[in-house]
Amino acid sequence: MENKTGLNVLVVDDERTIRSFLKATLKSKGYSVSEAKDGATANELAASLNPDLVILDLGLPDMDGLDVLKNIRKASNMPVIILSVRDDESDKIGALDLGADDYLTKPFDAGELLARIRSVLRRIQPGTSDTVYKTGKLTMDTARHQVTIGKEPVKLTPIEYEFLKMLVISGGRVATHKRILKDIWNRDEETDDSMHLLRVTVSNIRNKIEPDPNRPVYITTEPGIGYRLSEEE
Amino acid sequence: MLRQRGIKVLPYIISAVMVGTVTALCLLLNGHIDPANFAVIYIMAVVLSAVWWGMRPSIFTSILGVLAFDFFFVHPLFTFAVSDLSYLYIFAGYLAVGIVVSLVASGAREQARHAQEREQRSLVLYRLSREFAASDSIVEVAAAIKKNTGELLECSTAIFTGRLNELFLTDADADFPVDEHERAVATWVLVNGSAAGALTRTLAASKGLYVPLKTVQGTIGVIGLYKWDNGVYDMEMIEVLSGQSSVALQRAILAENARLEDRAKENNRLQAVLLNSISHDLRTPLVSITGALSTLKQDFDSMDASVRSEMLETAHEESLHLNRLVGNLLDITRVESGTLKINIKPCDLRDVIGSSLRVLKDRLENRKTVVEIEDGIFEVPMDFALMMRVFVNLIDNAVKYSAPESIIKISAEISGENVLIKVVDNGFGIPAQDLERVFDKFYRAEKPRQVSGTGLGLSICRGIVEAHHGKIWAANNPSGGASICMEIPAYIKEEKHGK
Numbered sequence A: 001m002e003n004k005t006g007l008n009v010l011v012v013d014d015e016r017t018i019r020s021f022l023k024a025t026l027k028s029k030g031y032s033v034s035e036a037k038d039g040a041t042a043n044e045l046a047a048s049l050n051p052d053l054v055i056l057d058l059g060l061p062d063m064d065g066l067d068v069l070k071n072i073r074k075a076s077n078m079p080v081i082i083l084s085v086r087d088d089e090s091d092k093i094g095a096l097d098l099g100a101d102d103y104l105t106k107p108f109d110a111g112e113l114l115a116r117i118r119s120v121l122r123r124i125q126p127g128t129s130d131t132v133y134k135t136g137k138l139t140m141d142t143a144r145h146q147v148t149i150g151k152e153p154v155k156l157t158p159i160e161y162e163f164l165k166m167l168v169i170s171g172g173r174v175a176t177h178k179r180i181l182k183d184i185w186n187r188d189e190e191t192d193d194s195m196h197l198l199r200v201t202v203s204n205i206r207n208k209i210e211p212d213p214n215r216p217v218y219i220t221t222e223p224g225i226g227y228r229l230s231e232e233e
Numbered sequence B: 001m002l003r004q005r006g007i008k009v010l011p012y013i014i015s016a017v018m019v020g021t022v023t024a025l026c027l028l029l030n031g032h033i034d035p036a037n038f039a040v041i042y043i044m045a046v047v048l049s050a051v052w053w054g055m056r057p058s059i060f061t062s063i064l065g066v067l068a069f070d071f072f073f074v075h076p077l078f079t080f081a082v083s084d085l086s087y088l089y090i091f092a093g094y095l096a097v098g099i100v101v102s103l104v105a106s107g108a109r110e111q112a113r114h115a116q117e118r119e120q121r122s123l124v125l126y127r128l129s130r131e132f133a134a135s136d137s138i139v140e141v142a143a144a145i146k147k148n149t150g151e152l153l154e155c156s157t158a159i160f161t162g163r164l165n166e167l168f169l170t171d172a173d174a175d176f177p178v179d180e181h182e183r184a185v186a187t188w189v190l191v192n193g194s195a196a197g198a199l200t201r202t203l204a205a206s207k208g209l210y211v212p213l214k215t216v217q218g219t220i221g222v223i224g225l226y227k228w229d230n231g232v233y234d235m236e237m238i239e240v241l242s243g244q245s246s247v248a249l250q251r252a253i254l255a256e257n258a259r260l261e262d263r264a265k266e267n268n269r270l271q272a273v274l275l276n277s278i279s280h281d282l283r284t285p286l287v288s289i290t291g292a293l294s295t296l297k298q299d300f301d302s303m304d305a306s307v308r309s310e311m312l313e314t315a316h317e318e319s320l321h322l323n324r325l326v327g328n329l330l331d332i333t334r335v336e337s338g339t340l341k342i343n344i345k346p347c348d349l350r351d352v353i354g355s356s357l358r359v360l361k362d363r364l365e366n367r368k369t370v371v372e373i374e375d376g377i378f379e380v381p382m383d384f385a386l387m388m389r390v391f392v393n394l395i396d397n398a399v400k401y402s403a404p405e406s407i408i409k410i411s412a413e414i415s416g417e418n419v420l421i422k423v424v425d426n427g428f429g430i431p432a433q434d435l436e437r438v439f440d441k442f443y444r445a446e447k448p449r450q451v452s453g454t455g456l457g458l459s460i461c462r463g464i465v466e467a468h469h470g471k472i473w474a475a476n477n478p479s480g481g482a483s484i485c486m487e488i489p490a491y492i493k494e495e496k497h498g499k
Helices: A016-028 A039-049 A065-075 A089-097 A110-124 A158-170 A177-185 A192-209 B010-029 B035-053 B055-073 B086-133 B138-153 B180-192 B235-299 B305-337 B349-359 B384-400 B457-467
Strands: A008-012 A032-036 A053-056 A080-084 A102-105 A132-135 A138-141 A146-149 A219-222 A226-229 B156-163 B166-172 B209-215 B218-226 B345-348 B368-373 B379-382 B407-415 B418-424 B471-476 B482-489
Touching: A008 A016, A008 A039, A016 A032, A016 A110, A032 A039, A039 A053, A039 A065, A053 A065, A053 A110, A065 A080, A065 A089, A080 A089, A080 A110, A089 A102, A102 A110, A138 A158, A158 A177, A158 A192, A158 A226, A177 A192, A177 A226, A192 A219, A192 B345, A192 B349, A219 B349, B010 B035, B010 B055, B035 B055, B035 B086, B055 B086, B086 B138, B086 B235, B138 B156, B138 B166, B138 B218, B138 B235, B156 B180, B166 B180, B166 B218, B180 B209, B180 B218, B209 B235, B218 B235, B235 B305, B305 B384, B305 B457, B345 B349, B345 B384, B349 B368, B349 B379, B349 B384, B349 B407, B379 B384, B379 B482, B384 B407, B384 B418, B384 B457, B384 B482, B457 B471, B457 B482
Parallel strands: A008 A032, A008 A053, A053 A080, A080 A102, B368 B407
Antiparallel strands: A132 A138, A138 A146, A219 A226, B156 B166, B156 B218, B209 B218, B345 B379, B407 B418, B418 B482, B471 B482
């Protein structure tokens, strides 16, 4: 059943069981897998193998995973997904600010991980010149500047449209508050004002696109970090 | 209670006045009766001064009386010359009467004074024991010792307690000169168990007088006494005070030790409960997981596909459950140890509730949930992630303790300066006597069926809500089921005060 993607994933984790489980999961989806059990090996393999994606644990025996991330970012733009038991907002923001593409807390759902991997990889695949994005009943056509739920067109303000487009293009990756404020409002700081503006905007979009705004399914919140578009099949 | 040393002048003045008065009286009577009888009148003054003031004033009065008598009534008049030896006998008689009467009177007076002192001392003792009985902490006892010592000895006071030759200043009057040197003297007293400092032979250069509080086990404290005017002390009163104080302090120390021991025992008990609870609650889902997986491993090929997926479903569900348990254990440790980091910012309340419902998506699959947020509530200051834990716990509880087909309602309304949030179920409710205790650690309401959980969820919720300056309580609905209600301030409290 394996259809090879030809993509190589470097798994960095000191727990053998987690590595072997990740390896099995990833191989079944057609990725080839390399393993590193500490930071030094990870640095070496990241440089020599130039993998298409790194899955990185933060608690490594010889160094902090963040140092591996810094080291990788010095030389390369390769996608990095953090996989850690640390679930503090500050840890997550710290890793994302250092250039991690996404962050997943252990224990995690394998389906969720694979979805994140796909979204992250989409970033570096310039291939599709698609202008139509779909998730669930939500469709966004950037060429026609149109958003529909099912067949119903949705009227968004220019800011709301830009925000949604940003999430859609991020394709399931988390968009941090910082990045949203910078890209949409061109603001550098997370002031009370700008955060308020952001919350109002999100709330308004949800009222327009969510089937039940009390239980959003499209735009989901990462507490203290940002928002992401969840990918419904 | 200090007795003045030195000579009191007043008795002598009064004695002189008495002699003067007697002389004036005799001068009036002179010519009417024989002057020899005046001697008897003079002796009245001698007797009175002996009775009132004792020997010295009576001798003084005798001499003064004889001189006055001699001067005014004995020939040659208005000289101190004596022509008749018999007046010398009168003088000797005066002296004898004065001395004897003053001896007798002073004995009686001494007895009266002793009786008075005894009474006063027993009053002091009574008062001390009453005050000491009312206090059973070291700090309270020290305060009582300080107050009484200060009042009774008319000085400023410092109370030190000692442990293993180390001195602790427990209480002191503001004007007590506690400095390095004075502390050193007090420490010496603690170690050696005898008084030192001002007015003693040891370390007399210090400002204060330091008295040990001794028990059979050794010295447990030191009282420091200090008088601005370097006055003297009633040493007997100090004895009484220090004796009583030692007893009271010793009792307080014992009581405090007992309390510490109780607390340690209670901690041990809690730890035992915790261990029990953890091992039971962590093992329960593990049993399902291991069971399901080992069966799958053994009989995978011979199994029905539907059974296989059921087993996997169980293992998966229970592993999520296990993860929530571990999360709760981590949370309670953070709440308990005060390391809970809280970051209160305006949050879209609807988003907090919606995100919590999303976390519980699998668990709520077939449950009907209703969210009702009053118009006008948008942003509420809270810690998004922590309040999500609260909602997840409360909704999870509601699921656990109500029938699968019943509705769970989450509502928010404005209540004065607060937002009142409720999670309402239509379940079995909470026994009235348990409404408050459900928030206690490890407490779990009597349950109608086996429901698993650590009994930590609600105490975590309370910890988090209280960190938001809010309160949380439980109530039973008139129509059945329970409500957990929370009130959270709707506005961020201004930290600045009047600029």
